[in-house]
Amino acid sequence: MAAVATNSKKNGFFLWGMSPNSRREAIWGYIFLSPWIIGFLLFTLIPTVATLGFTFTNIVIVQEGAKPLAFVGLDNYTTLVKDSQVWESLLVTLKFAAIALPIGILLPIALALLLNSKHLRLANLFRTLFYLPYIIPFVAAIFLWSGMLNPGTGWINQALRAFGIANTPNWMEDVNWVYPSLVLIGIWGIGNDMMISLAGLQGVPTELYDAAKVDGAGFLTTTLNVTLPMISPIIFYNLTLGIVGLLQYFLVPLVLNSGTGQPGNATLFYNMVIYKTFFTYQNMSYGATMAWLLFLITLGITLVLFKTQKYWVYYAAESR
Amino acid sequence: MKKFKFGNLFKDSFTTLATVAILCLFLSPLLYMVFTSLKTKEQMTAQGSPIWPAQPATFTYQGTVLDMYNVPTDQGIKALALFKKGRTESQFIDPANLNAQPYTFAGSYRSLDRPWAFSPSWDNYSKAWNTINFPRLFFNTLALAFISLVGTIASCILVAYGFARFRIPGKNFLFTLLISTIFLPAAVTLVPTYTFFVKIGWVGTWLPLLVPTFFANAYDVFLFRQYFLTIPREMDEAAMMDGAGPFRILMSIILPQSIPVIVAVSIFHIVWSWNDFFAPMIYLSTREDLQPIAVGLNRFNGIHSTQPQLVQAAAMMTLLVPVLIFLIGQRAFMRGVVITGVEK
Numbered sequence: 001m002a003a004v005a006t007n008s009k010k011n012g013f014f015l016w017g018m019s020p021n022s023r024r025e026a027i028w029g030y031i032f033l034s035p036w037i038i039g040f041l042l043f044t045l046i047p048t049v050a051t052l053g054f055t056f057t058n059i060v061i062v063q064e065g066a067k068p069l070a071f072v073g074l075d076n077y078t079t080l081v082k083d084s085q086v087w088e089s090l091l092v093t094l095k096f097a098a099i100a101l102p103i104g105i106l107l108p109i110a111l112a113l114l115l116n117s118k119h120l121r122l123a124n125l126f127r128t129l130f131y132l133p134y135i136i137p138f139v140a141a142i143f144l145w146s147g148m149l150n151p152g153t154g155w156i157n158q159a160l161r162a163f164g165i166a167n168t169p170n171w172m173e174d175v176n177w178v179y180p181s182l183v184l185i186g187i188w189g190i191g192n193d194m195m196i197s198l199a200g201l202q203g204v205p206t207e208l209y210d211a212a213k214v215d216g217a218g219f220l221t222t223t224l225n226v227t228l229p230m231i232s233p234i235i236f237y238n239l240t241l242g243i244v245g246l247l248q249y250f251l252v253p254l255v256l257n258s259g260t261g262q263p264g265n266a267t268l269f270y271n272m273v274i275y276k277t278f279f280t281y282q283n284m285s286y287g288a289t290m291a292w293l294l295f296l297i298t299l300g301i302t303l304v305l306f307k308t309q310k311y312w313v314y315y316a317a318e319s320r
Numbered sequence: 321m322k323k324f325k326f327g328n329l330f331k332d333s334f335t336t337l338a339t340v341a342i343l344c345l346f347l348s349p350l351l352y353m354v355f356t357s358l359k360t361k362e363q364m365t366a367q368g369s370p371i372w373p374a375q376p377a378t379f380t381y382q383g384t385v386l387d388m389y390n391v392p393t394d395q396g397i398k399a400l401a402l403f404k405k406g407r408t409e410s411q412f413i414d415p416a417n418l419n420a421q422p423y424t425f426a427g428s429y430r431s432l433d434r435p436w437a438f439s440p441s442w443d444n445y446s447k448a449w450n451t452i453n454f455p456r457l458f459f460n461t462l463a464l465a466f467i468s469l470v471g472t473i474a475s476c477i478l479v480a481y482g483f484a485r486f487r488i489p490g491k492n493f494l495f496t497l498l499i500s501t502i503f504l505p506a507a508v509t510l511v512p513t514y515t516f517f518v519k520i521g522w523v524g525t526w527l528p529l530l531v532p533t534f535f536a537n538a539y540d541v542f543l544f545r546q547y548f549l550t551i552p553r554e555m556d557e558a559a560m561m562d563g564a565g566p567f568r569i570l571m572s573i574i575l576p577q578s579i580p581v582i583v584a585v586s587i588f589h590i591v592w593s594w595n596d597f598f599a600p601m602i603y604l605s606t607r608e609d610l611q612p613i614a615v616g617l618n619r620f621n622g623i624h625s626t627q628p629q630l631v632q633a634a635a636m637m638t639l640l641v642p643v644l645i646f647l648i649g650q651r652a653f654m655r656g657v658v659i660t661g662v663e664k
Contacts, residue, residue, distance in 0.1 A: 015489065022487065028566045029486030036479040036498065039535020044501055047509035047516075054511065114342075119328070119335040126339055128650050130346060131657075135646040137595045139614045140635040143621055144353045147628050153364065155352050158371065188349070195657040241502075248505050251598060255618055274507045279602070284511050291507035302503050 048295075054288035061282040076289040085273060086290065093270040097246040100183050104242050105235060108193035113223065115194070116201045127195065134191035142255050145185045146172065172256065175264045182252055182267075193238055200231035229314045236313045240305055247298050250275060270294060357632035358440035364629055370436050377437035379415045386413075389432040391425050399435045444633040451630075452620045454613075454637060461612040461641075464529060464600075465593035471533035472540055472589050473582065479536040480544030481570050485556065501538045506598075514602065526610060528603045529596075540585050547581040547659065548574055584656030587649060594642045613638050 015023050030037075058072045080086055114120070115127055133141065148154045149171040157168040169177040204227060212222045228235070253259070253267035259276055261268030274294065277287035356364075358373035377388035379401035386401035391412050393400075400412035403422055410429040411422040425432075448454070482488070483495055517528045555573050564572070575582075597614040604611045608619070617638045624630045646653055 025486055026488045029482045029488035029491070032478045032482030032486065032566070033488070033494065035475040035534065036536040036541065037494070039475075039532065040497070040501070043513060043532050043535065044504065044509055047512035048504070050512035051508050114335075114339060117335050119331040120339060121332055121336045124654075126343060127654065128647075129343055131650075131653070132347070132643065132646065133350075135591055135642045136639045137597075137614050137617075137642065139595075139597055139617050140638040141349075143617070143631050143635045144349050147356055147632060148349050148352050150628075153628075155348060155371065188346075192657060195654065199658045244503050244505075248507070255597070258622075271505075271507060278507075278511055284515075287507075288511060291505065291510070294505045295508045298503055298505055 051288045051291055054285045055292055057285050059284040061284065072285075076285055079286065080289050080293065085268075086270075086293075088265065089268050089270040089273045092266065092268055093247060093249065096179050096182065096249065096269070097243070099179050100186060100246055100249075101239075101242055103183055104186065104190070104193070104246075105238055107187060108190045108238070109197045109228075109231070109235070111190065111194045112197035112201055113227070116198055127198065131191035131195060133188045136188075138189070138252065139255055141188055142185060142252060145181075145188070146256060149181050149184070173263050175266045178263055178266050185252060196238070197231060197234055200234040201227065204230040232313045233315060236305075236309060240302060243301055243305070244298055247271075247294060247301075353632045353636055356629055357444055357636050358442065359444075359629045360441045361627060361629060363436075364627070368433075372438060373440045374436035375439040375441070376434040381413065381415075381418075388415075388435050388437075389429060390435055391423065391432060393423060402429055405429060441629070444629050445637070448620070448630050448634040448637065451624075452616055452634065453609075454616075454634075456609060457611065457613040457616040458641070460610060461594060461614075464526060464596075464612050465590050467526075467530050468533040468593055469586060469589050471530060472537065473586065475534050475536040476540040476544050476585070477570070477575070477578075477582075480541045480548055481566075481574060483541065483545045484548035485553075485566075485574075498538050498541060517603065523603055524607045524610075526604075529599055540589075543585060543659070544578070544581060547578055551577050580655060581659055583652050584659045587645070587653055587656055590645065591642055 015026055018026065055076050056071055056073060058070050058075070111130060115123055115130065117123075120126065136144075148156055151157055151168065151170045151173065154171070156171070160168045171177045171181045208226050208230065209222065212226050217225065248271045250259075250269045250271035253261075253269060254272060254275070257267065259272050259280075261272070270290075271294065274287050274290045277283050277290060281287075355372050360373075360375055363369045363374060377399065379386045379388055381401060381403070386403060388399050388401050389412065390397050391400045398414065400414050400423060402410060403413045404411040407428065409424055409426045411424050413422050414420055483491065483498075488494075513528075514523075517523050522528050522531075551574060556569050559569050559573055594612075595614065596612070597618070600612050600615045601618070604615065608616075611619070617634055620634045621631050624634075
């Protein structure tokens with residue numbers, strides 16, 4: 001991240017210790033920042049704090065009207081710890097992430113390496129066409145894929161049968177195949193990550209490749225020792241946002257099966273349970289508690305990731 | 321410059337052909353959608369029907385439409401037109417050889433298979449168009465996309481300008497705070513925000529979807545800021561000497577040099593907006609007349625899920641606009657990914 005001009009700290013507090021010029025500049029700065037600051041207070045900070053407040057109360061909206069509001073201390077938290085659905089859905093989310101994350105990180109890079117190959121003709125055309133599905137609204141993509149993956153009439157199983165495989169999977173109706181199905185739907189949108197990786201690959205100085213060639217390194221060695229370290233900031237970026245996104249994953253199964261969790265409870269993702277707690281059971285306090293747990297998990301993982309950065313992320317130079 | 325080598329030619333064609341093969345697999349769902357959206361309801365359930373849109377073949381003979389059947393004859397199975405129906409034997413004519421004697425098949429014609437002929441059923445599109453009021457959905461989606469685009473561009477430019485050009489106490493902290501909102505799960509702010517919008521009577525209107533876009537968002541502010549930082553300050557300073565105020569400098573120095581990033585952010589915003597589903601779903605669930613197309617498509621699937629050909633036609637209409645925008649503006653898109661992607 002580019003360095004930000006440091007503010008000149010003189011004696012005095014905040015705007016008051018400043019020279020008139022600096023003060024004018026700071027005031028103008030705040031005026032320009034004000035849309036975000038107001039929006040942050042209204043739509044982020046206050047709601048987050050309010051949600052935290054909810055976790056100590058018993059807000060449940062039921063048909064007959066709300067129960068009297070009461071402070072319940074840590075009741076929601078003790079329920080949460082003992083609630084098997086919470087832990088099962090968290091496990092579902094983590095299991096799915098364990099499958100989806102490596103693929104979501106490696107496949108765009110692999111595709112970018114292919115599309116960056118000097119042996120590829122019409123490279124720009126290919127880039128455009130591999131990017132294309134990313135543009136498609138995900139609700140449309142889901143219906144498209146649920147047709148493709150239809151056990152009887154879908155093209156995937158028809159192709160498998162054409163290759164002589166009689167025992168074709170039931171894809172989204174089978175507990176063992178539903179995650180691969182969801183991953184497949186996700187893979188369809190890798191175009192953007194692919195292009196970002198590609199831009200990264202093209203930013204690797206050619207001298208490094210020349211040097212590797214002189215040292216007699218083959219494609220694999222060059223990729224592992226030159227290319228990947230050089231694009232590690234992009235891998236880090238995709239990894240961090242990938243984890244944050246996967247922890248909140250639920251929209252695709254929500255559209256697929258309206259949040260029933262079918263097959264079995266395999267698609268009852270953690271965020272799906274939060275959503276249902278809010279909008280189906282209308283148990284606002286408990287949903288809020290679950291949401292805060294998600295927040296803490298996300299925060300924890302993100303902080304750990306940022307700490308590990310220094311071991312594997314290589315920033316060539318801070319200056320640009 | 322690349323020298324011509326036979327080895328290169330081999331490697332080039334191998335790489336390119338392999339990429340073509342992967343691409344065909346990758347884009348095959350689109351072909352599936354096009355084909356399925358043009359099939360009849362009968363073909364969807366018919367056993368052994370082709371993967372392309374087709375209907376049982378017919379042959380028009382002297383003004384009457386005759387059904388075609390696969391009839392076993394001495395010369396193997398032939399596609400013939402049923403000319404005279406009978407319970408135990410039927411007469412067929414050969415469309416390829418009309419002068420020949422009608423062929424008599426001893427057996428029930430009902431036991432015979434029918435050949436398929438390519439025949440797209442375009443009325444799936446008009447059915448889908450009419451049953452769910454697509455013009456209305458298109459209008460809603462476009463209106464939401466463009467109003468929120470104005471909000472996003474205007475607010476994010478102002479905020480990014482503030483971050484890029486002014487010495488402000490606490491700026492680093494505020495910027496870290498801005499970026500960290502990317503990591504905040506949406507569920508944490510959902511209920512209070514929703515309750516607030518219920519209280520002020522905004523649920524069931526577009527306001528909860530539009531108003532927040534006028535208060536900037538982390539992604540776009542970050543992109544604009546990174547771009548503004550690459551614009552030399554000398555011109556700002558020269559304009560300031562001439563007495564231009566901060567707002568004037570933004571409008572006449574910064575913005576004219578920022579067209580690429582404005583274009584990139586705009587394109588991605590429209591795609592994002594076309595894709596947006598969750599917020600419109602929860603805020604407009606009771607107002608079908610105000611919903612954008614992603615929500616409408618989901619509703620359509622709920623009603624017609626037993627008729628995949630209609631769902632695929634509706635999905636096709638949903639993705640057509642963004643895909644066309646992409647194909648027309650693909651140059652700007654690809655430049656946009658580089659602008660938005662490389663600056664970490």
